[in-house]
Structures are given as C-alpha cells and as structure tokens.
Amino acid sequence: MTFDYKHIFTGASVAALLGLATLVTTSCSKDFIDLNDPTRLPTTEGYSDSLSIQNGVTAAYASLQDLYGKSSANNRGIFVFGEIPSDNSFTVVSGERLNEFNDFTLVSDNPRVQSQWLMTYRTIARCNIILGRAGAIKLTDATRNRYFAEVRFIRALAYFNAVRIWGDVPLVTREIASIAEAYEFGRTPAAQVYTQIEEDLAFAEANLPVAQTGVNLGRATKGAAQGLLGRVLLTQKKYADAATKLRQVIDANTYTLQAAYANIFATSNEMNSEILFAVRYTKGALGLGSAFTTWFMPAYTTAQTTALIGASFTGQQFNTVDTDLVNTFVASGTTDVRAATSYTLPINPTATSTYYTKKYIDTPTTSTDAENDWIVLRYADVLLMYAEAVNEATGPTAQALDAVNRVIRRSRNLPVATANSTVDLPTSTTRETLRTRLELERRLELSFEGHRWFDLVRTDRAIPVMNAFFTRTNSTTRIDQNDLLFPIPIQEIQTNPILTQNPGYN
Template identity: 80%
Template sequence: MTIDFKHIFKGAGAAALLGLALGTSSCDKDFIELNDPTRLPTTEGYTDSLSIFNGVTAAYSSLQDLYGRAGGSRGIFVFGEIPSDNSFTVTSGERLNEFNDFTLISDNNNVQSYWLSTYRAIARCNIVLGRAGAIKLTDATRNRYYAEVRFIRALAYFNAVRIWGEVPLVTQEIETIPDAYQFGRRPVTEVYAQIEQDLAFAEQNLPVTQTGVNLGRATKGAATALLGKVLLTQKKYQQAADKLQPLATGSTYTLLPVYANVFATTNEVNNEIIFAVRYTKGALGVGSAFTTWFMPAYTAAQTTALIGASFTGQQFNTVDTDLVAAFTASGTTDVRAATSYTLPINPVATSQYYTKKYIDTPTSATDADNDWIVLRHADVLLMYAEAVNEQGGPTAAALTAVNQVIRRSRNLPVGTANATVDLPAGTTQGTLRTRLELERRLELSFEGHRWFDLVRTDRAIPVMNAFFTRANVATRIDQNDLLFPVPIQEIQTNPILTQNPGYN
C-alpha cells in the first residue's frame, strides 16, 4: 500500500501539514544550526489529536528524503544499486562515482545527506512517541499512531544499520544540546533488537488494510514483511521463515499477472505492493525525481519527443551491461527485461542503458508520480524461499514460492505448475541458493536491494570482484568496503562518534 499525498496535501490543513513535513523549529536559533540531526529542535504545539496526526504525517513525509527527494537526499538507490553489479553512474559532479568505484571519502555529500535524513525521520517519530501519551486519544488510536511511527523508525534504522553498521540509537526526543552529545554508535545487535521491538509492536497494532484518506499508511502486512527481512538479514532463518510464511502463502498480497503493471503510475496501489513511499506530481512539492534522475542525458527536445515532457536527463542510475547480459542469459522469454532496461533513442550519441521502472511524464523536471516500492510480494516469496532453504535445503513450500516468481517472469499463470520452467522437486540447496541470487537480481533490479542482498548472503566480495574482472577494471573490494563511511561532518560535530575501518 502507498500513502496518498493527494488527500494529505489538499484541503484546509494542507499548508500546516506541508510546513510540518518540511521541518519545525524552536525559539533557539543556535540549536537549529547544529549539524547533528539527533539534535533537531523540539517541536512545539503538540496539544491535541490533530497535531499528533500531523506529526505522524510529518514522519511519513520524511520517508521521501530516505528514498529520494529533489533538493534533498538522492535516496536508497545510491547505496543499494550503484555499488552493485547492476548499475554504474556516469555523473561525477554528484560524486556518485565514488560509490561506483569504491573510492568513497567521508565528506561525500550523499553520505551526509542520507545521515541527516535518517535522523530527521527518527526525530519526528520520537517526538510523536514522547508526546502522544499526554494527548486525549482513545487507546486504539494512540497505539495505531505509535505503531505507524515505530514502523517508520524501524525502517529508518534498518537502512542505517545496513549502510553504516553501528549507529547512534536514539529512541527518545532530545531537548538539550548536552543530551545530544551522549549518543555514540551502538552495537549492531542493539540496533537490530530495537528494530525488532518496534516492528513487533507495529505488527500487533496496525490494521490489516488502510483505506480512503489513510491509504498508503503502514499495515500489519508491511510490519510483518519488514520484520521478516530484518530477521533474514541477521541469518535468523527459522524465525524469518515463520514470519514470512503467512504472507507467502496467504491471499492478502498476490503477484500481478503482468510484471510491467507493478510499476505503472496508473496502477500504483495494487495487490503486489506491501509498502511504498508515495509521490504525487502536480506542483505540490511531493513529486518524485526518478524519471529525470535515471534518464540518459537527453536534451529537452528528446525527452519531449519520448515522453512528452521537457527536461534534461541526469543519468544518476545507469544500467550496467553486466545486468543486461544476465537478462540475456535468462532467455528471450523473460518478460522482466522489457521493463527493467532499454537503450536510449539515439544509442550512437549515448549508449548507456537505463531502467524503465520509473518512466512517467513529469509536470516539471523533478515532479513525477513514480512511487518507490519498499516491499512487494515477489520479494516476500523469494525471501521466504531463502529462509527455508538456508535451514538445510529446499522444501516443497520453498520451491512453490520461487516457482511463482519464475512463472510470472515467463508470462505464465503463477498458480499452475509448469514443467518447462519450474525448479524440480530434486533441486539441491546449492542450486536453489544460486538461483535465488539470480532471481532476486532480475526481479528486483533498481529497487534498492542488490547491494544489500550481496552483503546479507556474504557474496558481495566474490561477486563484485568477479564483476570487476569481467569488466577489465582494476577495482577490488574487501571487508572494509561492505559498510559506508560515517560522515566526517558528524564526527567533527560529535567527537564520540567513530569512523568505520578503511575511511578517514
């Protein structure tokens, strides 16, 4: 499900909600100017149920910075796709090439902006959690608000711990500068424990579905799916399988028959989407920039001819030919290829492939409708199969899950066995492990998963170094490259923060 900003930003409360979503302030100017986002100013005015509702909405708005907002963070693709064998960037001015080449320096603006966005999101959640208890609300409403912001906080921390490893663990509103200096980096196990607690509460207190003006807010299924992914990332395979099994075998979410329809801007709220960050074009300030960011460096005349909008493509996330080769090896019947990448309209002038998952007609260069899908049913099916397989080998249930994804990739009915494409009952653990790695790469390309998948399965170093060998480049990675640098600005501001190994 996705959050409908069309409802949120229309009507009498639009201006107030937008102001809260963009940030709030206290009367202490010096406090505002400090860099560390854990020292965001306290928010005045939480005195009634509407202000708490607005605070929850502001927490949702902060997800746009985590997944990509024009003028802010470039989003999760910088960490989840560019360092992987799926993508490369031809844009050096943004310093995205440092992620591609593993030459990151700790003053990289993309690392800094994502850190700021992360702790801004967490701060907004903590404010609601700290203040809603004093507001007159029914227990059910209060717990639902708590559950929503704890889901958002868990998602922010999950991305953070995968990006940086140990991070400051802030679970309460920070009101003074001295208090802020008490937060250094905490062990990964502590961060994951908090994530699990937040998601367990969210799972118990979120509704199964959201409708009307609430459409797009977190649901029980979103909390369950994210918790399953968190458990899988920690190699808690039995717990992950138990958590994911009801979603994988239930009917709440299903694979769409046509792969391309998952990403169509006319079909954003569909049965495959478990949770997505919603964007809405129309000069409301909540449109997405992905069409422009990922488009080749077309001229305005070329983009107008192609999709009816005048802007210049920026090539932030270009499809690597290695991924194209993987799709080619998968066979011409793999329908995912047509949606996942294409050549430019003038390949002589620019030969870089680009993804078609984020094509829309924006009203301006950074004002399109494309949502960013965080969790969808295909991901759950593949995670469930992986969690089962890692406990000693595939079962019939695991093979059923992955075979549904394979059948859909060939435009076949997902619920009907097909001896031509199905993995057979005798599939070994090693064979399924290799196939799942491939299927996740092809199924979820450019959705922010590939790098984190490789790290989770301990495959990043061998896969990436083999990729560099195929590409005939000298780059090689080691254990230090599996995490990203803590922003130097944060270390300079808060001296108790430490740097990850391998970075200055």
C-alpha cells in the same frame, strides 16, 4: 581535496537528532493532503490534541520522501547505496560524487553520505517526538496504539537502512531536549540496534490494520510490518524465524502477484495488489513529486526525451543500467518479460548511448516533479525471501520451491499458480542450486529497487561477486571487508567526537 571541520559547528545534524526541523504536514496517501491548509507544526509546540498528533504522524511519513530521495532535501536516497555500488548500475555523474560509490573510492566528506545520515535522523526524531508526546494527549487506546505502530514502523525502517549502510549507529529512541544531550550518543552495536528494530516491528504488527483504504491508502499495515520484520530477521541470518514470519504474509492471502510485470510500476496502478509498502510521491507542483524519472534517464537530446517521457527534461544519469545486467537478462532468454521494463535504449541510439531503467518512467511537470513512488517491499520479494530463509534453515521444501516458481512463471508471462514443467525448478533441486538461482532471480526481479548491494552483503557474496565483476569488465577496482559498510560522515565525527569511523576510511 580535504577539509578542516574541526572549528566548524554544524547545527543541521544535531537539529535532526533533536527534531528541531519543522514538521511539514505532507502525505503518504495522495488523497489526504490538505492543500488549502498546509499546516506546519514546530516540534516545540502544538501537541495539544489528537489532530496535532495526527499531523505529526503524517509528517513522519513525509520524512520518508526525503530519506528515499528528494531534490528539495538534497538527498538522492537509497538507490545510491543499494544499486550504484553493485553490478547492476553505474553513474556517469561526477559532480554529485556518485562515482565514488561506483569505484569504491568513497571519502567520508561525500555529501551523499552526509545527506542520507541527516535525513535518517530527522526521520527518527520525528517518530520519537510522537512517541514521547502522544501519551499525554486524550486518545483512545486503539487510536494511540495505531499512531505509535505507524511511527515505530517508520523508525524501524529508518534504522534498518542505517544499520545496513553504516553498521553500528547511534540508537536514539526518545526525544532529545538539548544540544548537549545530543552529544551523548555514540555508536550503538548493530546487534542492539537490530533488537530495537525487531521490537518496533513486533509492536507495529500487533497494532496495525490488515489493510489501509481511502485517504489512508499508503500507510503502514500489518503485512508491511511482517514483511519488513521477515527481511530484518533474514539479514541477521535468523532463518527459521524469518521463514515463519514471511510465511505469515503468504498465508494471509492479502497480497498477490500482478499478472503483468510492467503493471507493478505503472503510475496509474500505484499501491496495487503486490505492494506491501511504498514511499509515496505525487506530482502537480505541490513540492511532493519524485525526481526518479529524470535522475535515472540518460542525457539525451530534446527530441529523444520528448519521445521517451513526453517532456523535454534532460536526464541526469544517476542510476544507469550496467551492460553486465543486460547480459544477464539476455542469458535469461527472450521469454523473460521483465527485461522490457528493467532496461532499454533510447530511440535511435548512438554508439555512446547507455541503457536506463523503465521502472520509473513518467511525464514530470518539472524535472523533479513526477508521480513515481519508491516501492520498499512487494510480494515477489516476500516469496523470494521466504524461499531463501527456508533453504538456509532446512534446505529446499515443496513450499519454498513453489514460492520461487511463482515468480519464475510470472517472469515468463505464465499463470503463477499453475505448475509448469518447462520453467519450474524440479523437486530434486539442491540447496546450493536453489541458493544460486535465488541470487539470480532476485537480481532480475528486483533490479533498480534498492536491493542488489544489500542482498550481496546479506548472503556474504559481495566480495566474490563484485571482484569477479571488476575482472570481467577489465577494471582494476577490488573490494574487501572494509568496503561492505559506508563511511560515517566526517561532519558528524567533527561535530560529535565520540562517534568513531568505520575501518578503511579517514
């Protein structure tokens, strides 16, 4: 089906650029939500004191819930782009048009692409408003810089996702005052966007605290900025710089691997020692819960869902585990403890039952109101990225091998700091061998956390890996260079004609 948008004016996306959407004060920390006074600050007024700026910063964090997946925002989040196109996952849902991501049949009017764009620029606009207005408010330099650091971290995260999804994107770093002004922004070269991301994260690193505690738990930290900057540098193949930055996270000794893999994802153990940054959700009919439990769970019987999650909500199969990933776990061996958390079948499975991930299991109060956070960056990821950066820059080193070996040991339920000749990679490991092992370990360690597709693109492995996967699974689908980016939403191009489309899309 085709649509004629030429004469349709759509205000939502322009409003997102302008920041005209209401800033709703919600929370990244589950303790600093003021339930008795859910303050709402229109962006056109109210920025007159430190409290209004503080509330605006909190609203910027709240926008990350919409960006990473929330039903009330009609956005399914980063897993749509980071997992479904990969060999980890498939979706059986066609009404959501998520199947287009499976099959690489995306059309530029796909609502999931549109909603991600909208939430991206809404997030960026909220950050720009704070950066533009907090300078006039009476604050100490330390307080102002901390607020600026937090929203620059959030803006960098939003732009990093955007540039990996679409490539060249409009780079907006100031508050836009009019609709006419919004139409002046075309696509900025990705290299220039990356420069801004690096600048934002460098400022965040310099001005964020080492740790956040109490009511601030969940806000960005110095380590989160360093870790994200390391990933940004790695994505650009700035290997030596990435290795240096990621080593700083390791040497700080702020984070540690959880002893038990399953504990990383337990809702009773959120913001644990392994988490550098997560998008926080909280259940309780507050409008702040996550939907990942039921989004990812297959549509089993009431008895099955009650046995699985203690409630009878029907799963929606948005992010189902592909048997190819299951086979990879099986090949990893029965001692790999990650398998039990990464996938499972229902109780009393049928011949048509599909696997689902257990990383997001909770008992929701409603189908879209669960406790699960979305982990953006964790320490095991840092260790593996560090090893990759070192390997690409210089070849394997003792420190790089140790970083990988710690992750491997934990996957076998072994003490992470103690060498183990049975599972450790030997000192004779070659660059190519380590490169192959890192691809495998990242797939097994980080499955369903939104990384697999972006990992394959970053390492120039998406086309060969996915085409081999399609051959292996008897699919006629094949991908090429045009499939490495997603389409610019046609609604945006029709609204702002100076935007151009990515190659391969109408």
